[in-house]
Amino acid sequence: MVIVLKKNSTEEQKESVRQFLQKRNFKLNEIVGEEDTVIAAVGKVSMDIKEVELLPAVHSVIPISRPYKLASREFKKENTVIEVPNSRGQAIRIGGQHIVCIAGPCAVESRSQIQEIAASVAASGAVMLRGGAWKPRSSPYSFQGLGEEGLKYLKEAGEQFGLPIVTEIVSESLIPLMKDYVDVYQIGARNMQNFDLLKKVGAIGKPVILKRSYTATLEELLMSAEYLLSSGTDSVILCERGIRTFEHATRNTLDISAIPVLRSLTHLPIIVDPSHAVGIRDKVPPMGLASVASGADGIIVEVHNHPEKAFSDGAQSMVPQQFSKMMHDIEALAPVIGKAVAHIREEKVSVVSQSETSSAQKIICAYSGKRGAYAEQAILRYFDSADAEPKPVDSFEDIFQSVIDGKADYGMIPIENSLAGSVFQNYDNFSRFEDVSIVGAVTLNIRHALLGIKGASLADIRNVHSHPQAFSQCKKFLAGRPEWNHIDAPSTATAAEHIATIGSRENAAIASPLNAKLYGLSVIAEDVEDDPGNFTRFVVIRANHTVHAKGAREANRALNMASFIFKTKNEPGALYNVLGVFNECRLNLTRLESRPIAGQPWRYWFYADAELKDAGTDAEQYAAALMQRLSDRVEDIRLLGVYSELGK
Numbered sequence: 001m002v003i004v005l006k007k008n009s010t011e012e013q014k015e016s017v018r019q020f021l022q023k024r025n026f027k028l029n030e031i032v033g034e035e036d037t038v039i040a041a042v043g044k045v046s047m048d049i050k051e052v053e054l055l056p057a058v059h060s061v062i063p064i065s066r067p068y069k070l071a072s073r074e075f076k077k078e079n080t081v082i083e084v085p086n087s088r089g090q091a092i093r094i095g096g097q098h099i100v101c102i103a104g105p106c107a108v109e110s111r112s113q114i115q116e117i118a119a120s121v122a123a124s125g126a127v128m129l130r131g132g133a134w135k136p137r138s139s140p141y142s143f144q145g146l147g148e149e150g151l152k153y154l155k156e157a158g159e160q161f162g163l164p165i166v167t168e169i170v171s172e173s174l175i176p177l178m179k180d181y182v183d184v185y186q187i188g189a190r191n192m193q194n195f196d197l198l199k200k201v202g203a204i205g206k207p208v209i210l211k212r213s214y215t216a217t218l219e220e221l222l223m224s225a226e227y228l229l230s231s232g233t234d235s236v237i238l239c240e241r242g243i244r245t246f247e248h249a250t251r252n253t254l255d256i257s258a259i260p261v262l263r264s265l266t267h268l269p270i271i272v273d274p275s276h277a278v279g280i281r282d283k284v285p286p287m288g289l290a291s292v293a294s295g296a297d298g299i300i301v302e303v304h305n306h307p308e309k310a311f312s313d314g315a316q317s318m319v320p321q322q323f324s325k326m327m328h329d330i331e332a333l334a335p336v337i338g339k340a341v342a343h344i345r346e347e348k349v350s351v352v353s354q355s356e357t358s359s360a361q362k363i364i365c366a367y368s369g370k371r372g373a374y375a376e377q378a379i380l381r382y383f384d385s386a387d388a389e390p391k392p393v394d395s396f397e398d399i400f401q402s403v404i405d406g407k408a409d410y411g412m413i414p415i416e417n418s419l420a421g422s423v424f425q426n427y428d429n430f431s432r433f434e435d436v437s438i439v440g441a442v443t444l445n446i447r448h449a450l451l452g453i454k455g456a457s458l459a460d461i462r463n464v465h466s467h468p469q470a471f472s473q474c475k476k477f478l479a480g481r482p483e484w485n486h487i488d489a490p491s492t493a494t495a496a497e498h499i500a501t502i503g504s505r506e507n508a509a510i511a512s513p514l515n516a517k518l519y520g521l522s523v524i525a526e527d528v529e530d531d532p533g534n535f536t537r538f539v540v541i542r543a544n545h546t547v548h549a550k551g552a553r554e555a556n557r558a559l560n561m562a563s564f565i566f567k568t569k570n571e572p573g574a575l576y577n578v579l580g581v582f583n584e585c586r587l588n589l590t591r592l593e594s595r596p597i598a599g600q601p602w603r604y605w606f607y608a609d610a611e612l613k614d615a616g617t618d619a620e621q622y623a624a625a626l627m628q629r630l631s632d633r634v635e636d637i638r639l640l641g642v643y644s645e646l647g648k
Contacts, residue, residue: 013057070229095269098342100298104130106313108150118157120320125327129163151181172200202231242277251279285326366408369491420472438641440540450525465495466510477528559619563640
């Protein structure tokens with residue numbers, strides 16, 4: 001059963017509940033959630049649960065009907081997020097808003113092999129390194145693995161490239177040997193119901209990936225997870241890797257439906273192994289994409305530099321180029337499903353506020369609006385939610401000023417929307433604030449809802465509040481209600497907060513559905529934007545007159561974009577001559593905007609974004625050389641930033 005404690009209960013009262021249950025031979029597991037503190041009591045219920053309900057600290061008692069208790073959604077409402085530290089001071093989080101990829105060969109074959117593959121998968125976006133040191137094989141004559149030697153090679157490569165190690169444990173006798181090398185234990189499909197092994201591995205307390213047997217039901221998978229959870233670990237990751245059906249065209253049949261079904265049954269993170277599911281390397285990438293699209297927290301795949309020579313599972317192992325292409329596609333898909341792909345940092349450093357000296361401090365990122373604003377969601381997408389502290393300010397101008405003054409380390413700036421177009425105010429801010437640079441970009445899928453107070457309906461509404469950009473993105477919905485008055489707000493979240501404050505049925509806000517929970521509102525209508533393909537592109541800014549430690553998102557990925565602001569000469573063909581430079585350099589100019597220059601009638605600043613696809617690791621030098629060529633053809637120019645854009 002789950003005991004929900006009162007929010008105002010004292011520690012003494014909580015301890016009395018624990019003692020009461022322990023005396024009756026219940027095993028306890030306490031979880032402090034965002035809203036409630038609960039105690040899961042596992043054991044035989046040989047008493048009236050009203051005895052528990054009458055205890056002073058108890059708010060309510062919920063019997064758990066599932067045979068799996070600790071793994072059930074009844075036990076824990078919030079999704080579990082598992083942290084795995086790497087050698088660079090970074091916590092890789094599985095189960096949050098990021099998509100994680102675990103990659104490597106089926107088996108460790110040599111030091112040079114694992115070094116080469118680790119370097120390749122790390123560069124393409126993997127955040128953990130997988131590889132088998134002991135291989136349980138159907139044939140006793142097949143390659144069985146390098147044993148401890150393989151573990152040493154794995155650990156060396158993982159530390160060099162910042163990749164925690166994932167490897168399969170096949171026997172409880174190997175625990176003493178493996179404990180110093182392994183970050184995440186993997187229980188293979190053959191051992192899913194090896195309950196003695198599950199109990200021993202669970203008692204270690206480290207994260208465990210539990211693979212579903214090809215003959216197991218989802219309930220059987222969760223019951224096996226229960227063995228791990230009840231033995232000591234609270235870090236279990238479920239892995240779907242295909243089931244056996246009548247079909248023989250693939251090695252197994254990937255049960256994509258298991259992902260949303262498991263999501264409703266359990267709070268545990270869910271990843272997918274498309275390599276073992278289909279067994280054919282060309283079929284792995286589409287199944288990896290499908291897994292992410294269906295809600296998986298990540299994928300675990302096999303990659304080999306020479307699969308034709310692989311000691312095991314060569315047919316299903318992707319070559320590095322295939323893996324890189326798949327990760328690129330997942331990057332493009334991530335914003336559509338409201339997630340971002342996790343990446344490793346370049347160096348072992350802590351990212352801290354310039355005003356703080358403690359490495360435990362979070363970075364501060366300023367945004368315009370109130371809590372729940374889309375920009376706040378972009379911050380938690382771009383940075384890790386556990387590393388960043390969003391700081392609301394009153395306007396876009398205040399974001400720039402906060403960054404320059406050192407009150408914030410970064411700023412999140414909306415720059416354009418796929419339906420409403422450019423946010424021209426921020427283009428103007430870039431021309432005014434010369435001491436900031438763009439260091440990153442992220443795209444957010446914008447889904448609007450009409451929010452009102454409890455009990456309000458469409459018939460009640462007379463006034464609708466929102467940001468002008470949101471009004472532009474919801475023209476079709478609003479056109480059908482011409483009697484409504486449109487009232488501008490500084491942000492969509494500010495509009496939602498205002499509706500909650502005035503408490504009138506006649507007033508509603510167009511804002512993110514997340515604001516309904518934050519401000520106690522009801523969702524009157526969902527998805528009121530003109531097109532579900534409604535995206536806003538945000539850029540991340542920081543001050544360029546201070547020295548910053550590396551380790552934030554801009555240091556994690558290859559630089560692939562450059563942004564410029566320039567003023568042309570006042571002569572015929574001036575803009576044509578400037579654009580010719582981009583053509584000569586074979587650069588794709590993805591954006592070109594013009595804005596009037598204050599105090600100079602009929603003169604304009606031009607803003608340009610260019611893709612740096614072929615610049616490689618010398619992107620900054622490449623951009624500097626481009627700046628030199630452009631300088632000869634313009635009156636004034638400034639490089640706004642060379643950065644990585646998620647999805648590019």
